[in-house]
Amino acid sequence: MFRTIRAKFVVGFFLIFCLSFLVLNVTLKEVIRTSNQKIITSDLIGLKNNSNVYVRQAFLINHFTNNDLYFGQMAEEMVDDLHHATSSDVSAYTVDGILLYSSDRQVFAGSNTDDLKQALSGKTAYTVTYEGSAGSVLYSYPVVIDGVKVGILRFAKDFSPLYEQSGRIQNLIFYVALTIFAAAFLFSYMLSRHITIPIVKLTRASTEVIAGNLNVRIGIRRKDEIGRLASNFGDMIRRISSQIATIARDRDRLKELNEQEKRFFDNVTHELKTPLTSILGYAEIIRENGESDRAFFEKGMNHIVEESRRLHGMVLNLLEMSQRNAGRGDVGLVETGGILRDVCDAMAIRAQRYKKRIALDAADGLYVLGQPDRLRQLFINLLDNAIKYSSPRSEISVRAEAASDRGTVRFAFANQGPELAPEQLANVFEPFYSADRRFKEEGSVGLGLSIVKSIVDDHGGTIRMTSQDGWTSVSAELPAAGSERT
Template sequence: MMRTIRAKFMIGFFVIFGVFFLILLQWVTVNIESGNRNTVNNQLQDLKNNSNSYIQQSFLTHHFASDELYFGQIAKEMGTELQHAASSEVAMYSLTGEPLYASDQAVFTPGGEDLRLARQGKTAYTLTRSNGEASVLFAYPVVIRGTKVGIVRFAKDFTPLYMQSNDIQRTIFSIALAVFACAFLFSYLLSRHITVPLSKLAQASTEVMNGNLHVRIAMKRKDEVGQLAANFRSMIEKLREQFAIMEKDKDRLEELHLHRKQFFDQVTHELKTPLTTIMGYAEIIRKNGGKDQALFQKGVNHIVDESKRLHTMVLELLEKSKTTEEYQADTTVDAARILLDVCDTMAIKARRYKKTIRCEAEKGLYVRGRPDRLRQLFINLLDNAIKYSYAHTEITAFAGLEDDRIRIIVSNQGETISADHLEKIFEPYYRAEPAFTESASVGLGLSICKEIVDEHRGRIRISSDNGQTSADMDFPPATA
């Protein structure tokens, strides 16, 4: 395609310059020829005037009865004088065309159009060009006192004039040809300068069309073609980025699909397990619970624990299955008071697992939001801290005002979470702990926490280092 463009480009320039060249040559030739003819006419007219004046003076000094007879008698003398005066060959003729005198018989051929017209009383000349030479035979009738008495004929050489004209014509031709060659070369280089990069861009676009996004275009230009190449490179970079994002999203979707499958498999198992336990102990209590107090107490405890576990799973499932609705905070909430209440409530569960909770909260930490959602946020974070911290350790909760933001931190001591797990810890259905552990959840708790923090225009970060894991949150404050 680019070759066709270049060919059209060159053919167009060739036609334009070729036509211009031919027109120029034709115009120069016509004008030079016209100039030469004007020069010949002027010189011949001057020659006629000068020679005619000389002849008229000769007739004034001699008086004969017949001027025609006198012209024949002095033809030789007059012709010789005119030859020296005009520096041209001269011939004298009678009115009938009979030769009376000729300075060079070889130059003056018998007959001729100029002589024939002179016999008719006209002034005429015949131009002859041969072998690079140009000569003129010029004849006119001599009129004395209104009467024609004879004919004067000159042979004049105009070779220098036409040689000079030919030199000028060749010079103009050479200059025009040189200009044409330079213009043609410039056109070729210009077309190559334009079409070669376009050809590279066309090849690169074909590579991109075939799926090769690693094609390179090394083109450093500051004109429109360079800008086109830069835009093409940017387009390829953006395509690579988009394809990378699509590949990443594809992997994430596949991973999410796998997590969901694992989630539903686990939910099926976990829903079945507590129900089986509850039904089993309920059946045992119904049959033998009244007789065996220890068995009764054990069965009741198991039923309560499994019911709570089942209740928690159902709440998390219901939370994730809700249709998305945008939350609008319209209540001023004391976040510190809610955190203190939740810490006091969760202290009972912490003691059951041989752990303690210490809470430090400043007063007057107000945010715009919903108290039930904030309570759910703190419960989930403290529940995770209790579940994954070491026994006989202290869980700390802090709430205060830092840098015009309300900051809340929940920390516990336990196994360090790797960086790979931290990157995905807020994703739905993702679990950092092995799926087979007894305390494993369905992987919705932190995802719900992230949603609650986002609803309250806050930020949450999970960090884990040297056995210390912290959930760090901050919220914009609201006036009480």
């Protein structure tokens, strides 16, 4: 398509220049012809006036009567004098067209006699003859003395120098014009290439983009409209590529979330079904046997209580997940150190059950703006996670301190245990995700750390997990509200 445009440019410019050159030459020739005609006419008028003066003076000096007899008698003398005076060949004729005398008969012999015929009828006329660059004029007019036509004078004048000069001027202008038009055509051709080549590149690039290749790069560095078009085209490709990459990431993320959600519902179904089946089984046996078997009765009741607690915990986690987007609610000034100490005291019994110990180091006056219940839930989930996934008979370190350099309060929970891979750390705060199923506690559905991340985000804080050298640490930072009550 654009090759055709380039061809149209070239052909169009060529036709315009050829037509302009042709018009210029035709106009130039017409101007030169008109100018030469004016020069010749002016010269011939002067020749006629001078020759008329000469003839009248000859008639007056010799006091001859105004008749053609005297004109015939003085023809030879008159022709010779006019020949030398005008530098032209001269012939004298009677009023009937009979040659009386000529300065050079060969010049007038066999030539066009149209001018002579018109002179015989009383008119002044001339005939121009061209032979290459040479040009001559035959000029005839009737000689009239006192109103009587006494004869005819005919002049042959050579205007070759005039036509040679006109030819040189015409040739000079022709070649100058040809050079100018050739240079203009070359410039137009280069300009058309300068315009169309980037368009061809843009066309090829757009074809590549249509074919799905977004790695196209256009090497056009110009500061004109085409340069801006190329720059905008490049920006458009980069934006399209970025949007496609974003869509691909969102697609993969959505697919992953769908898979996690499916696993979540599978886990919830399984984890709810298992304790309910167990509770139902023990309850039916106890209803049938009553307390006849005291040992089985105690075992069944304990099992029902434990499974009920598990169900209660799972239901609370599900309720927390369903309410995570309900809003922050009322916030106030909260002293987090006291809440953390209460949580650690309450969770110490759970740690002892797993033969583990909690080591707490919490400063006083750690105030943040938040919701006490949600902050308590934050600490419970972090500590519970550390208890569940720490090594047997290990110590769980809990620290709370003010990070004055960043204006935050930092909470750190560290436990010894299996290290997590980088890809696991990257997804550990996602909902429905369980880092390692081999160490997953029965009844866990992968919501604890997701709830933690939600609480920290709602309080404008940050949280991260690291795992190295046999230790797994979770560090949460919340914006500090002040160092003491006001």
